[in-house]
Amino acid sequence: MSRSNWRLLLTPALLVGGWLATLPAAARAEVKLPNIFGNHMVLQQGQKNKVWGKADAGEKVKVTIGSQTHEATAAADGSWSVMLDPLPVGGPHTLAVNNVKFDDVLVGEVWICSGQSNMQWSINASNDPDLEKLAAKFPKIRMINFPQIGTQEAIWSHPDRQWQVCTPENIGNWSAVGYFFARQLHQTLDVPVGMINNAWGGSACEAWINRSTLAADERFKPMMDRWAGMEQTFADLKAKGNDLNEDQKKQLAGLGGPMGGNSRPGNIYNGVLKSHLGYGIRGAIWYQGESNASRAYQYRDLFPLMIKNWRDEWGQGDFPFYWVQLADFTNEPAGPGESDWAELREAQTMTMSKLPKTGEAVIIDIGEGKDIHPKNKFDVGRRLARWALAKDYGVNIPYHSPQYKSMTKEGNKIVLSFDYVDGGWRPFDVPQPRGFSICGEDKKWVYANATVRQDGQIEVSATEVPNPIAVRYGWANNPIVNMFNGAGLPLTPFRTDDFPGVTINSK
DSSP states (O other), X not given: OOXXXXXXXXXXXXXXXXXXXXXXXXXXXXXXXXXXXXXXXXXXXXXXXXXXXXXXXXXXXXXXXXXXXXXEEOOTTSEEEEEEOOOOSEEEEEEEETTEEEEEEEEEEEEXXXXXXXXXXXXXXXXXXXXHHHTOOEEEEXXXXXXXXXXXXXXXXXXXXXXXXXXXXXXXXXXHHHHHHHHHHHHHHOSOEEEEEOOOTTOOGGGGSOHHHHHTOGGGHHHHHHHHHHHHHHHHHHHTTTOOOHHHHHHHHHHHHHHTSSSSTTHHHHHTGGGTTXXXXXXXXXXXXXXXXXXXXXXXXXXXXXXXXXXXXXXXXXXXXXXXXXXXXXXXXXXXXXXXXXXXXXXXXXHHHHXXXXXEEOOTTSOBTTBSSOXXXXXXXXXXXXXXXXXXXXXXXXXXXXXXXXXXXXXXXXXXXXXXXXXXXXXXXXXXXXXXXXXXXXXXXXXXXXXXXXXXXXXXXXXXXXXXXXXXXXXXXXOOOXXXXXXXXXXXXXXXXXXXXXXXXXX
């Protein structure tokens, strides 16, 4: 207890017959909790859930919900935490922490929805917002939207951001992908669903990672050295105060944005994620990569590191992590060639083989060449929901896009085999497969003819390439492709070669 409260305790008004009277509730120090705890929140069912906050050093804290009561004592720095016993689906409950109470608390499924602008993209800016809002009458779906703050110092709470209940009036600014994902889960499982939306448009992957984790990994030394140089220059210029020439003033102004922005290593981890890292969740959905496309080879290591960092620090083991592969974007190519976006998609796909409980929603068919923010977020949310329903909730549905497995050479043809071709192939629009290219030893790519065999294999050839060595599919920023399985899931872009890509030296 603080000295100020001891002084209150010893005032004459509280002395009765020489004995100390009971301290009134108003005089006790009020506990504080980060804003992830609040009215209308959703707690994750079926697991222990951490509740934490601050109080005066030595303060006794009692936490109750339903029939549970847990107690803790605030440490010297004022921090305290308890672990709630697993709760079944249901509610509403009241969570009481000393004299603080949160009402309308539901227990169900909780997911993070994170990434950059395509995850942040709102219902208002997506297809048919008027119809979506009219039908948004799902009081057991809730979302909390976090602000966009970049800093190297951890922010403990964002008190102006609170949980919202799904109503026609509330959902306009919700993440569209997050909402459609949550709605599919809610309608399928008939349980409350809470979404924690912390997406930030334009954010780089490294900004979401604990900086010490990045600094300890030699693979990212060039990137970290580059930022260290920028930071030192910024600090030196600031130290000069008003004693700057015009060029230095411009340089200082130019560095100011990145210092508090969404690309500096650790900035979003500290400014956004740290305030709710550790809250009970089922898993995370993620839509990001555009800002790292020029460093796609680096993303092969960076993205898995971010997932591992989150899992290590969340304290829930290998929770499910599903992401959206980059959509098609920019002009359709006149011919086959190289592409940094294709290499980023490849890096995303590789992550599934590097980490357990991961999955990829392929959306190479629903982008817009003229707009980096395609408005069809409904299908994105549903494709992510397929992964969660199949892998985490035991629902027997197709979930994995077809994926390249192996190749064999037969004369002037290459024959490809695939996994996850549920229901067979269904080329879209025209019966002939489109999107394949082929090359020989000269590595000159040409568009190829492709045919689906009765066994589901696809043979690829081109008259210009009598001795082929490699095949690619969908290898462009905005490829012309049309291959789907019977469940309507598009073939994952791939290449059979390992030729050095355009981003191989980008650090």
